[in-house]
Amino acid sequence: MSAPYGDIYNSFNEVIGNGGNFFFSDAVIDRYAFRALNESCERARYKDTAELINSVGGTGEYAATGDGYDVFRVEYEDYVMWPITRDKLRHSERDWQSRTGKPRYYYLDEIYDHQDNLAVGLWEKPSTSVTDGIRLWYHGVPNAPSSTSALSKAVPLEIPEWASPLVLYYMLHLAYQADTKKQDMGAAALYYMLYEDVLGRMVMRSRDRQPKKWVSGASEGPNKMVLNRLPQRITP
Numbered sequence: 001m002s003a004p005y006g007d008i009y010n011s012f013n014e015v016i017g018n019g020g021n022f023f024f025s026d027a028v029i030d031r032y033a034f035r036a037l038n039e040s041c042e043r044a045r046y047k048d049t050a051e052l053i054n055s056v057g058g059t060g061e062y063a064a065t066g067d068g069y070d071v072f073r074v075e076y077e078d079y080v081m082w083p084i085t086r087d088k089l090r091h092s093e094r095d096w097q098s099r100t101g102k103p104r105y106y107y108l109d110e111i112y113d114h115q116d117n118l119a120v121g122l123w124e125k126p127s128t129s130v131t132d133g134i135r136l137w138y139h140g141v142p143n144a145p146s147s148t149s150a151l152s153k154a155v156p157l158e159i160p161e162w163a164s165p166l167v168l169y170y171m172l173h174l175a176y177q178a179d180t181k182k183q184d185m186g187a188a189a190l191y192y193m194l195y196e197d198v199l200g201r202m203v204m205r206s207r208d209r210q211p212k213k214w215v216s217g218a219s220e221g222p223n224k225m226v227l228n229r230l231p232q233r234i235t236p
Helices: 007-016 026-044 087-091 165-177 184-210
Strands: 048-055 061-063 068-076 105-107 119-123 130-140
Touching: 007 026, 007 048, 026 165, 026 184, 061 130, 068 119, 119 130
Parallel strands: none
Antiparallel strands: 048 130, 061 119, 068 130, 105 119
8 A cells, every 4th residue: 555645745844844834835735746646657657447338339439437548458348359440440341430240349549639538449339238348448547635634644645655755756846946935956856856766667667567478470380580680479
C-alpha cells in the first residue's frame, strides 16, 4: 500500500516552511499533488484500468466512461480480440462497415479526438446486445488527492509505495518555482532532478511488466536471421 496523502501533505509543509498555509493554501497543495500524480501516471503508464461496457447490436464504436491514456487490451465475451486498423479493413473488406456478427478485431484509429477520450471500434459489429459484453483495458489516470478532511488525508496515493516520494519531489519543484517569497530556482531544479530519477526507475519497471516472449513467423519454421542481426523468434 502506498503512503497516505496526509504524510506527503505534512512533509511538503514541513520542507517548504508553510506553517499555517501562509504561502500555499490547501487547494494549491492538492493541485500540486494531483499534477505530480498525473504527470507520473501519464509518463510511466502504471495504472491499469478495466471497464465493462454493454454491447449493442448493430453498434460498432464504444467509449470508456473513465479517463485514460491508451487502450492496450479489448475482450468480447471473454475472448481476447486482435487489433486492426480501419485502413486495413478498407483495403481487405469491401463491406466492412455493414458487416455484423461476433466481433473478432478492434481498431483505434480515426476515433480519438483527445488523448483522454478513450473509444474503441469493434469489427465485425456485434449482431446482438450483450450486458457487460465488452471488457476494455486501458492505462487510467489517478484520482485527485484531497486535504479537506482527515479521512481524505488517510487515503493512500495511487502510486506504488516505493515511488511515492516522487510526488513530494514534484510538489516541491512546483512550489519553489512559484512566485512567492519561497521562490528558489536552484531548489526547484534539484527537486525536479530527484523526481526524474525516481520516475525513470518507475518507467523501466512499468515496461518490465510487458510480455517478454516475442514471436515472429511460424514456430515450426527455420530460425533464420532477420536483417542478419535479429533472430526471427525471440524467447525469454
